[in-house]
Every structure is written in C-alpha cells, then in structure tokens.
Amino acid sequence: MVLVLTILVFLTVAVVVFTFAAAVASPTSVLGARLRSLEWQRAAPEKPAMKRRIEQVLDPISRAIPMSPSEASRTRVWLMQAGYREPHHMRAYVAIRVICAVVGLGIVLLLGVGLDSPWFLFGIPALGLILPRFALKRLIKARQHRIRLGLADALDLTVICVEAGLSLDQALSRVGEDLSHAHPDLSEEFHLVNLEMRAGKPRPEALRNLAERTGVDDIKSLVGVLVQTDRFGTSVAQALRVHSDSLRTERRQRAEEQAAKTTIKMVPALVVFVLPSMFFVTLGPAVIQLIHTLIR
Structure with missing residues (x-):
C-alpha cells in the first residue's frame, strides 16, 4: 500500500511539473508569454556597457579640435569608406587624434627631450595628430x-540572377546574401543599396551613393554602366x-x-644587402693580403 501511494505521488508531481514546463515553453501559451514579458521587464534596466561608457568619455574630448564643415564632411566620407558609418565613429576618431597628440606632448615633457627645440615640442604632438589619419587611410x-x-x-552571380528572371534589385539583394561569408564588405554595401531603394530613393541615386x-x-x-542601362533600357x-x-x-593587366x-x-634590397656582402667576400681576402704585405 505504501509503495502504491509513493508511485501515485511521484506520478502526480511529474505530471504537474511536465504540464507547467510545457505551458511555459509553448509559444502560444498565455502563461509563457506573461513570464517572458516579466523577464524582459526585469532585464530592461541594465548597466551601460563598456562600449557605451567609452563613448561617453570620448564625446567631450572630440570637441577639443574645431573642424570646418568641409573637413568634417571629408572625414565622414573617409570613415564611410573604411566601414564606419555610425555618428559616434566620427567623435571617436577625433577623440583618438586628440589623445594621441596629448600623449605625444606628455612624452616630450616627461622625458625632457627637445624642450629647447620647437621642432620636437610641436613635431611630436603633430605626429600624434597625423598617425590616426594614416591608420584610417590604411584601413x-x-x-x-x-x-x-x-x-x-558578385558580377557573375548578378548575371546569373538576372538571366534567371530576377530584377536588378532582387539580384543585388540575393547576391548580397550569398556573399555575406565570402566577401562581407561587398555584401554589406549591396544590403545598404537595397535598404536605400526600399526607403524610396531612386536607383541611380542609391548606386551613386554606393560608389x-x-x-x-x-x-x-x-555604377555608370547600371545607370546608363537603366536610363536607355538596354539588357x-x-x-x-x-x-x-x-x-x-583589367585585373589581369x-x-x-x-x-x-x-x-x-628588388634593386634597393640588392644594393643595400647583397652587393656589400659580395664586395666583402670578393675583395676582403685581397685587402687583408695587401695589408699584411704593406706591414712587412
């Protein structure tokens, strides 16, 4: 009798637990939706991430260098070409330039090197301003x-998609999805082109923005070929x-x-590294023999 009661209690508890878990895990369950909403409400007030804190620190530093509208526009274009399109990227870039200049000036003052020379006093901070731009150009x-x-x-895939019956917009979208792993930069640009065209921009304008x-x-x-094709209605x-x-x-050329x-x-490397070694090997023994002869 005790064994039967134990089995019944165990089965009852197991059924209750399984039913509750199924109700929570089911996507159509009211109880599960309510619990998930409460969980999201608790998870909402999170502490700012480290990236956000760094942005808050760099924001006032970026205002130390006044920039003209033309220079700001040119810098923004450079950042877009490097793949940085967010507004905080501009502030972070300017702040990094300021920090590099201040670090260069601090090194000069701490080491005491070149305090009497204005070239070192102003040249090292100027170098700190130039280095981030050089790194940006490399990127x-x-x-x-x-x-x-x-x-x-991408062009080969676009030709295949267009010949299969897709429009140019759909072909660019499909090619961007297919190249997301092999060529993520080009895939991202094609995705931005599709977003601009979906937002209502004309296709020629979206393509010019891509360029x-x-x-x-x-x-x-x-872009020039696609704009002319769209204008004249050719294949x-x-x-x-x-x-x-x-x-x-062109790539082969x-x-x-x-x-x-x-x-x-290869000429500078040969002149600097190979020719001196050849001179030492060929003329060295003769020079040594000549020195011994003159000494005797």
Missing part, C-alpha cells in the same frame, strides 16, 4: 582591396557580362603591372 585601402577582389564574383561609400574605381564604372545581363569581362581583363614592378623594387 580604407585594405577595405577597397577586399571589395575589388569580390567584385568579379561614394566605397571609393573604388571598379564600383564607379559599374542588364549583357551589360554586366561585358563589364565583367573587361573587369577581369593590374597583376602583370605589379609583377613587372618587382624587379625595380
């Missing part, structure tokens, strides 16, 4: 190189195929040009 070139490498594959955001010459020529697939062939020819430049680039 722009690296991103443009990645976009340039993935453009040929401005990337700063790649191949993208600019592609998009044929225009993209011709442009893809010309793009591959560019690679041949880089290969031809290697011989010229």
